[in-house]
Amino acid sequence: MMRTLIFRTVAPYLTSLMLVFSVFVLLRGHNAPGGGFIGGLIAASAFAIYGIACGVSPVRRALRLHPTTIAGIGLLLGSVAGLISLFDGVPFMTGLWIYPHFFGVEVPLATVMLFDFGVYLVVTGTITAIALVLEEREGE
């Protein structure tokens, strides 16, 4: 835990900015550089920064779920994304698309994207868990 005033003041804003940026990178990832892994890393570093500034237990409280639970949900999402193919009669992990309209705008949604969400959560969960364990030890 670092007690400099500047860092502790800036950290919450930095964390929220990084989290928003991580979601941006995640969504951008389908056809441009970005994606679940890098987005997850950015989110995990956001939590790590918050942990360095304000201590580990506020991060755990703010997360509500334990980081490994987040990773578990991500793994489940990834598997579900692959299993959807079963109902469409195509091999496992085939990318399937739907094009629903929201307020007149066509939004392409894909199982690939669902899988990417899963990756994002797995990476966020595991790396945050490791980072928080390291920071906890540091503080002792």
Place this chain on the structure above:
Amino acid sequence: MEALMAVVIGIFFAVSVYLMLSKHIIRILLGVTILGNAVNLLIFTAGRIVHAVPPIIGEGNDVPNRITANPLPQALILTAIVISFSFFAFLLVLAFRAYQELGTDDTDEMRIAEPENEPVPPLGY
């Protein structure tokens, strides 16, 4: 280009082997990380280095109309990077824990699991 890459990869391997020969865990860890990067470069070179465009098929075509870069090594490297990154994170925690619990990062002094001067097992019934 391949020759230059081969030399670079060779240097990476040499550095990593030198580091892994050390007795200290943290140096071994750095050695393993550099080894991972050496392998990534190796995969990249194994996919052939050519002057080429990105492997994107233009609109209206079924096949790319020019020689494109090989996308597979990059996918393999990405997977390998992800794996080696997570291993690095885990090993870092493990090395840190080992240093805290055992009070040393010298592998010669880590003899808890295999103590020296153990008694000889019974020689008769």
Place this chain on the structure above:
Amino acid sequence: MIMHAPPLADWLVIAPIVLCIVVGAGLLCVRKTVAVHAAIAIAGLVLLVVLDAALLWHVANDGPVTMTMGRWLPPFGISFTVDLLGAVLALVSGIAALAAGLFGLVDVDDSGKRYGFFPFLFLLMAGVSGSFLTGDIFNLYVWFEVLLIASFGLLVLGSEQGQIDGATKYAFLNLVATTLFLIATAYLYAIFGTLNVADIAEKARAMDDTAPLATLGTLYLLAFGMKAAAFPVNFWLPASYHTPRIVASALFAGMLTKVGVYALVRTLVMLFPSERAELAPVIAVVAVLTMAVGAMGALAQSDIRRLLGYVVISGIGIMLVGVAVAGEGGIAGTVFYMAHSIVVMTALYVAAGMAARAVGAPLSITDLAGLYRSHPMLSALSLMLFLSVAGLPPFSGLWPKIMLVRSAIDAGSSWLGAAILVNGLLTTIAVGRVWVLAYWQPAPTPGMRREKPALAIEPGFWTEYLPLIILTGLSVVFGLFPEAMVSASQQAAVGILDPASYIHSVFPAGAVP
């Protein structure tokens, strides 16, 4: 692009892996609610065994089955191809995992469950099943890493000093081994331009230039030899296998080294047969030295768990004899011995765990005595397992050893057969000494006997003995009725030595040039 829908039965190819990942992820989500872990985990493991059995049935009736991910045509998509070898090993390791899971119910306390014993168990099984079922070399590497990271988690369950020590050595040396595997795979890709096993099998047979292939074969031998704990690169195993909870040791001893041997059979024997023939003298020497190190190490230990670690190594030496000799009999012997070793090594560690629960740690044969009087059932089952691992009739160790010795003599290397027999003698002495001293020998005086420690959970007879009875029963069945297993391993060997049906299952219309 694949246009036809895959038949529902083909989904069995990936069903065990998907099941393991889904159940493991589900358990991670309810990590804090320990009460539901047991029900979910055991149900999942039973389902895993059922799916593996259905897959074996499918493969035995219809030949190798392939599913290529994401509608890509092989060799461009990642193929999962299951032949008899993979299906048999997947089923046997599924059964071993079920037994270990049942034993975990009594051996792992609530804090261990909260830490994530069962999620890691399922992750480990995803890695093991994935390795047995995949048909893509790079994918095999990924599954190796999956099982490796799960094994790290199981190793440090409990975070004792000895565990951290053992885990450090295990983690670094295994990571170097898998990196070697990756290096070899990079060269493989440079030479063939493909990573699909069936595609490589076809192209390697057509390739005249064997110098690059010899490099590949040697690298794979080193990498998988290290994973399997073959002689000069076996030091990580005795340094770490006795440190984790015994249920984790049981899982590791049953499966991890056998995955290494499986990968060796898949690459060296199936993909590069002529390079294997060139390397055969090296493999033979490695096999004999591994057997020697395993047997002598077992004789030199007084801690039962460390002794069992060396018994694992000596079993690896025996399996390598089959790889060195090759031929139908040799490979079939190796396959049968792998199945036997998965069952019996898991069972031996479970038995050791039950002995530890009965008397309290440490498990040294100089301290233990009189287990036969206090625990006759455990002692009887242990004796059967000890005889089985030593290769004595009427248990499962006998038949694969006969197959291996006979094929070694047929191939003109009788010394390999002799090495197996001498190893059997030494193993008999080592495990016989354990049984005589720890179980049979009466406790010196009643006053000297340690008080039985109070257990957190006092399980009933069936909860306690069911895993051991399943595994010992399997060993007895393999021993008394070996025909099914012998013919299955012979068919698996034929499929490995002549991969035509394997290639046909991936490329029904002939390979892509």
